[in-house]
Structures are given as structure tokens and as C-alpha cells.
Amino acid sequence: MSDLPLKSYAGLQKTFAADIGGAANQKQIGEIYLGSLQFLGSATREPLRSRIPGKEYFAFRIGDRLSRAVNMRQFAPRTRDWKAFASALNKRDLSKFTPEKITEIIYSVAISFCCYIDLTKQRDQKTPGTFLEYLISHLFAWQLRVNPTTRIQVLNLDMETELPTDFIFNLGKDRPKFHLPIKASTRERVIQVWAHQRVLDGVFGTGRFLGTPVILAETKTDAVKREVIEICLPEQWRIYQMHIAQLKRIYYLDVPATYVKLNDVFPPITVKSFGHFFFEADSLSA
Amino acid sequence: MSDLPLKSYAGLQKTFAADIGGAANQKQIGEIYLGSLQFLGSATREPLRSRIPGKEYFAFRIGDRLSRAVNMRQFAPRTRDWKAFASALNKRDLSKFTPEKITEIIYSVAISFCCYIDLTKQRDQKTPGTFLEYLISHLFAWQLRVNPTTRIQVLNLDMETELPTDFIFNLGKDRPKFHLPIKASTRERVIQVWAHQRVLDGVFGTGRFLGTPVILAETKTDAVKREVIEICLPEQWRIYQMHIAQLKRIYYLDVPATYVKLNDVFPPITVKSFGHFFFEADSLSA
Numbered sequence: 039m040s041d042l043p044l045k046s047y048a049g050l051q052k053t054f055a056a057d058i059g060g061a062a063n064q065k066q067i068g069e070i071y072l073g074s075l076q077f078l079g080s081a082t083r084e085p086l087r088s089r090i091p092g093k094e095y096f097a098f099r100i101g102d103r104l105s106r107a108v109n110m111r112q113f114a115p116r117t118r119d120w121k122a123f124a125s126a127l128n129k130r131d132l133s134k135f136t137p138e139k140i141t142e143i144i145y146s147v148a149i150s151f152c153c154y155i156d157l158t159k160q161r162d163q164k165t166p167g168t169f170l171e172y173l174i175s176h177l178f179a180w181q182l183r184v185n186p187t188t189r190i191q192v193l194n195l196d197m198e199t200e201l202p203t204d205f206i207f208n209l210g211k212d213r214p215k216f217h218l219p220i221k222a223s224t225r226e227r228v229i230q231v232w233a234h235q236r237v238l239d240g241v242f243g244t245g246r247f248l249g250t251p252v253i254l255a256e257t258k259t260d261a262v263k264r265e266v267i268e269i270c271l272p273e274q275w276r277i278y279q280m281h282i283a284q285l286k287r288i289y290y291l292d293v294p295a296t297y298v299k300l301n302d303v304f305p306p307i308t309v310k311s312f313g314h315f316f317f318e319a320d321s322l323s324a
Numbered sequence: 325m326s327d328l329p330l331k332s333y334a335g336l337q338k339t340f341a342a343d344i345g346g347a348a349n350q351k352q353i354g355e356i357y358l359g360s361l362q363f364l365g366s367a368t369r370e371p372l373r374s375r376i377p378g379k380e381y382f383a384f385r386i387g388d389r390l391s392r393a394v395n396m397r398q399f400a401p402r403t404r405d406w407k408a409f410a411s412a413l414n415k416r417d418l419s420k421f422t423p424e425k426i427t428e429i430i431y432s433v434a435i436s437f438c439c440y441i442d443l444t445k446q447r448d449q450k451t452p453g454t455f456l457e458y459l460i461s462h463l464f465a466w467q468l469r470v471n472p473t474t475r476i477q478v479l480n481l482d483m484e485t486e487l488p489t490d491f492i493f494n495l496g497k498d499r500p501k502f503h504l505p506i507k508a509s510t511r512e513r514v515i516q517v518w519a520h521q522r523v524l525d526g527v528f529g530t531g532r533f534l535g536t537p538v539i540l541a542e543t544k545t546d547a548v549k550r551e552v553i554e555i556c557l558p559e560q561w562r563i564y565q566m567h568i569a570q571l572k573r574i575y576y577l578d579v580p581a582t583y584v585k586l587n588d589v590f591p592p593i594t595v596k597s598f599g600h601f602f603f604e605a606d607s608l609s610a
Contacts, residue, residue, distance in 0.1 A: 192563065199559040202512075226488075233519035233568055240567030273485040277478065281526030282519055282568075 043073035043154050047169065054172055058186060059179030064124055067147065067173060074150035075115050081105075081157060087265045090257075090295055095266045097259065098153045105153035107257045107266040109292045112145045119143050127180060137313030144312060145291040148173055148254055152222070163222070171220045174252045174312075175205050178218055181319050182207045186218065192241055201241070204234060214323035217247040222254045225269050228278075235283035248322050249285040252312055255292035270296035279307050286322055289315055329359035329440050333455065340458055344472060345465030350410055353433065353459060360436035361401050367391075367443065373551045376543075376581055381552045383545065384439045391439035393543045393552040395578045398431045405429050413466060423599030430598060431577040434459055434540055438508070449508070457506045460538045460598075461491045464504055467605050468493045472504065478527055487527070490520060500609035503533040508540045511555050514564075521569035534608055535571040538598055541578035556582035565593050572608055575601055 046069040053062055081098040086107055088095045098105040123143050126132050132140070152166040159165065175186055186205040192198070204219040217238055219231045235249040256268045275297070279285065288297070289312040300307040332355040339348055367384040372393055374381045384391040409429050412418050418426070438452040445451065461472055472491040478484070490505040503524055505517045521535040542554045561583070565571065574583070575598040586593040 194566075197562070199563070201560065201563060227513075227516070229519045229523075230513070230515055233515045233522070233564075236519070236522065237515075237563060237567050241563065274487065276483070277485070277487060277523060277527065278519075280480075281523050 040077055043070050043151060046070045046073055050172055058176055063176045068120060068124060070151055071120055071147045072117060074154040077154050078150060089265060089267045098157060100157050103157045104261055105156040107259045108149050112142055112292055114142045114146050132316050137311060137317060140313030140316060141291060141311040148291055167222050170222055170254055174220045178207060181316055182209060184209060215247045217249045219251040223256050224253055232278040232282040235285060239283050250287045252289045256294045268294045270294050272296050272300055275307055326363055329356050329437060332356045332359055336458055344462055349462045354406060354410060356437055357406055357433045358403060360440040363440050364436060375551060375553045384443060386443050389443045390547055391442040393545045394435050398428055398578055399435060400428045400432050418602055423597060423603060426599030426602060427577060427597040434577055453508050456508055456540055460506045467602055468495060470495060501533045503535045505537040509542050510539055518564040518568040521571060525569050536573045538575045542580045554580045556580050558582050558586055561593055
């Protein structure tokens with residue numbers, strides 16, 4: 039029974055590409071979520087000492103295995119919430135949901151499977167990262183009604199090549215294209231996100247691609263001290279935004295306290311919880 | 325006895341920063357090299373199937389542990405070569421050495437310690453990477469006669485911050501500054517190198533920093549098939565060089581066959597074996 043989420047995950051892997059924003063993927067994501075919750079029901083919750091003002095964290099424990107940190111307020115493992123959200127997606131009507139509520143639900147889906155893997159696999163960062171890509175690109179594809187690609191053709195005088203990219207959503211002529219990097223956390227590797235945006239701006243023209251990375255969290259747990267911190271580099275982000283390229287939004291499922299303040303500096307970097315995307319996607323190009 | 329290289333390495337860590345290009349570091353690097361060679365003398369050499377035209381590789385084996393791939397022609401574990409090179413460094417006269425010979429010697433130093441760690445530690449990528457940083461930044465500091473820094477002050481109107489960087493060598497007014505990233509391999513993470521160059525160009529002005537990354541190799545070994553390949557992305561490099569920033573040189577200790585060809589395209593990207601640096605360092609700004 040404990041391998042139920044992994045079996046649903048294997049199913050998702052197989053069928054994912056066919057219709058990324060489609061109902062079949064939504065159903066399998068739901069199965070993974072419910073299976074993960076069921077598994078985590080047998081784990082204990084161990085409080086962590088949070089060094090982040092205003093945020094509390096715990097970790098799941100089974101035996102001597104400890105999961106990654108889970109944001110206590112953001113984690114709302116209610117099956118009925120997911121079902122209501124899925125049903126609203128199917129009706130294309132999210133009017134009964136707030137951005138905060140949606141973020142909470144999607145955070146709970148993402149972190150549940152991550153913790154399940156933390157507790158059942160050794161040093162597996164890849165599976166949680168790939169699941170996060172499935173989850174977020176599925177929701178983007180649902181919202182934007184188009185399947186993403188991860189390669190783009192470059193024609194440049196006598197040069198013709200294919201550039202591998204993060205998820206790219208092409209909404210067609212006279213509409214924006216979205217550039218969607220998806221990360222479990224970024225730390226110092228975040229410069230890659232700005233660099234990829236720079237390449238798209240350089241090759242195709244500034245403004246054609248809206249850079250909207252989605253990141254799970256920036257927490258780091260010290261398993262010995264049972265302490266959780268957030269690793270943030272706000273000053274470096276400002277330099278990247280000024281000197282490499284402009285990102286339109288940076289969405290988080292668990293928004294780091296330090297990055298919220300970047301909305302208030304000038305020039306601002308707009309950092310929001312991911313739920314906002316569903317309400318502003320159509321107006322981001324303005 | 326098998327922990328001799330690690331003891332010398334711990335010594336190097338302690339004293340490294342005091343005089344990066346100095347004789348004390350050179351002596352400790354020599355001890356690490358000789359200790360590693362001694363250790364590897366008890367290992368067997370297992371031929372690998374090379375998928376790289378014109379290059380042959382083997383791996384060191386002890387019991388069921390297999391090291392990373394070693395370039396057969398480039399690996400010349402002769403103590404007397406190192407001693408002659410060290411003595412030439414101390415006299416500041418490398419005229420008896422060719423770029424190829426120097427590359428061979430430094431490759432042998434680097435790969436010996438890497439293989440030693442591969443055979444004695446579990447999944448330790450950090451120690452080989454840090455040793456490579458010590459080795460290459462020591463040689464740069466010797467050649468340029470200045471200690472590097474890894475932070476740089478940014479003053480920009482109402483903004484004042486410190487930017488963490490790769491190794492930066494500031495030769496003073498009216499002379500170039502060097503921007504030296506050091507990597508065991510790059511793969512898709514290489515875009516970071518161009519992005520950091522872009523930040524330096526943007527903050528301080530284009531042309532003030534010469535970007536000269538030094539990379540060990542791009543080999544990847546399939547331990548099951550006993551096969552070695554090189555992972556190269558030449559078309560992406562061209563796009564980065566055109567659209568992110570300009571790197572002056574890309575030096576390798578084991579130059580990938582595919583990247584050599586970038587010297588012949590237009591606009592060229594100059595990829596060379598690291599030994600060339602010692603003969604062209606003074607003229608790179610022209």
C-alpha cells in the first residue's frame with residue numbers, strides 16, 4: 039500500500055505529455071495526492087524550530103527518516119478541498135476561490151508527495167522535482183489552454199539550431215508567450231532563470247516572453263538542530279533583474295518572507311503566491 | 325597511509341587563503357599529488373570503451389569502487405615532471421615547457437586527487453571540486469601576482485551591496501581584471517558562467533573583466549556499460565556567447581573534441597588547453 043503514490047506517479051509519467059492540461063492528468067495528480075496523504079497519516083509530525091518570523095514548520099517522521107519542512111499554516115490536507123478545486127477547474131470557474139486558498143491546496147498537493155518521497159527513498163531529489171514540473175505545467179496548460187513545449191527553433195542568419203528551454207507556452211500571434219521555469223528551490227542556481235530569460239529576449243526580442251517562474255519554497259532544514267531557515271538572496275535578485283533580464287512574476291507555493299519585501303523596493307520585483315496566477319494570467323501582458 | 329592525501333588537503337584548506345599564489349600552497353599541492361599517486365599505485369587500471377573519437381580513457385578500480393574516467397594520453401603521473409614544473413614556477417621561468425606539457429602535468433595533479441576521493445569517499449563531489457578551485461586559483465594567482473577575491477562591492481545610485489562572485493583578480497588601474505569560474509564539468513549549468521559575466525559587464529562596464537573559465541573535463545562514465553562519453557552543447561554555447569555575454573577564453577584540462585571546433589566557427593569561441601594561459605595571460609586584454 040505504501041507504494042500507491044509511486045504507482046500513480048508512474049501512470050502520470052506515461053500519459054502526461056498527451057494532453058498536459060487535461061482531465062486525465064488532473065485525475066492522476068489527485069490519486070497521487072490522496073495516496074500520499076494516506077501514507078503520511080501513519081507518520082508523526084515533529085515540530086521544527088522556525089528561524090523565519092511569522093512562519094511555523096514541522097517535518098513528518100517515520101522511524102529515523104525525517105521529511106523536508108512543511109509550512110504549518112499552508113498545509114491543509116483536506117481531500118474535500120482538492121475535490122472542490124478539481125471540480126471548479128473542470129467547470130472553468132474559480133470564482134469561489136481566493137488566490138490564498140488555491141495556493142494552499144496546490145502547496146498541500148506538492149509537499150505531500152515530496153514528503154512521501156523523502157520518507158521512502160534515499161536522496162531522491164529528482165522525483166519530487168519532476169512531480170512539481172508535472173503539477174505546475176498541468177495547471178498552466180489548463181489556465182492558458184495550450185500545451186507547452188520545451189524546445190524552440192532558433193533561426194539566426196546562417197545559424198539554425200534547437201534551443202532546449204524550460205516550459206514555453208505559445209498563445210499565438212499578438213498574444214504573449216510564457217516562459218515557465220519550475221523549481222523546488224533556487225538558492226544560487228536562480229541566476230539560470232534570469233539567464234534563460236535573457237536568451238529568449240535576445241533571440242526573439244524583449245517583451246515577447248513573460249518570465250513567470252514557479253518555485254515551491256526556499257526552506258532549508260538542519261536535521262540535527264531541528265531548525266528551519268529560508269535561504270534568500272534579495273540583493274542579488276535585484277542585480278539580476280536590473281542587469282540580466284526582466285522577470286514578470288516570481289510565484290511561490292510558500293512565499294519566503296524576505297522576497298515579499300521586493301514588491302516594495304524600486305524598481306520592484308513582483309513576488310506573489312502562485313494562486314494569483316489564475317486571476318491575473320490574462321492581464322500580465324499589459 | 326591511505327588518508328595521507330586527505331591530511332595534506334586539510335592542511336591546504338587551513339593555510340590556503342593567506343597567500344594563494346605562494347610557495348606554501350604549491351608545496352601542499354605537491355604533497356597531495358604525490359600522496360594520491362602513491363594511493364593509486366595500489367589500484368588497477370580498467371580500460372573504458374571511449375565513444376570519443378581519438379581519445380582513450382581508463383578508470384582506477386579498487387574492489388568494487390570505480391573512479392571517474394582518466395584520459396590515457398593526458399595522464400602522466402611522473403613525480404619528476406611535477407618537481408621540474410614546481411621548480412620552474414619558483415624561478416618564474418616556464419620557457420622550457422610547452423602549453424601541452426603544462427596541461428598534462430596539471431591534469432595529472434587534478435585527476436589523481438579526484439580519483440583518490442572517488443575510491444575512498446561516497447558520492448563526494450564537493451572535495452574534488454574545491455581542490456580544483458585551490459589548484460587553479462593558486463596557479464592564476466602565481467601567474468597574475470595578485471590574490472583573488474570572491475566578493476565585489478556594488479555601488480549603484482541608492483543601492484549598495486556586496487555581490488558574491490567566482491574568483492576575481494584585480495590587476496589594478498588600466499589593466500584587465502580576470503573573472504575565473506572553476507568547474508569540474510559544466511553540462512547545462514554552464515549558462516551560469518555567461519550570466520555572471522553578464523552581471524559584471526552590466527555593473528562595471530563591458531570589457532573590464534576578462535572571463536576565463538577553467539574546466540577539468542566534460543566526460544561522463546556509464547559504470548555499467550564501462551563507456552565514456554563527452555557531454556557537449558556547442559550550439560547553446562554559441563547562443564550564450566552571442567546573447568548573454570562574451571567570454572574571452574574557455575580553458576580545459578581535458579579539452580572536449582566537440583568544443584575545439586568552436587575555434588573555427590564565426591564568431592569564434594576560443595577554447596584551449598589550460599597550459600596556454602601561462603603564455604598568453606599578459607596579452608589577453610589586447
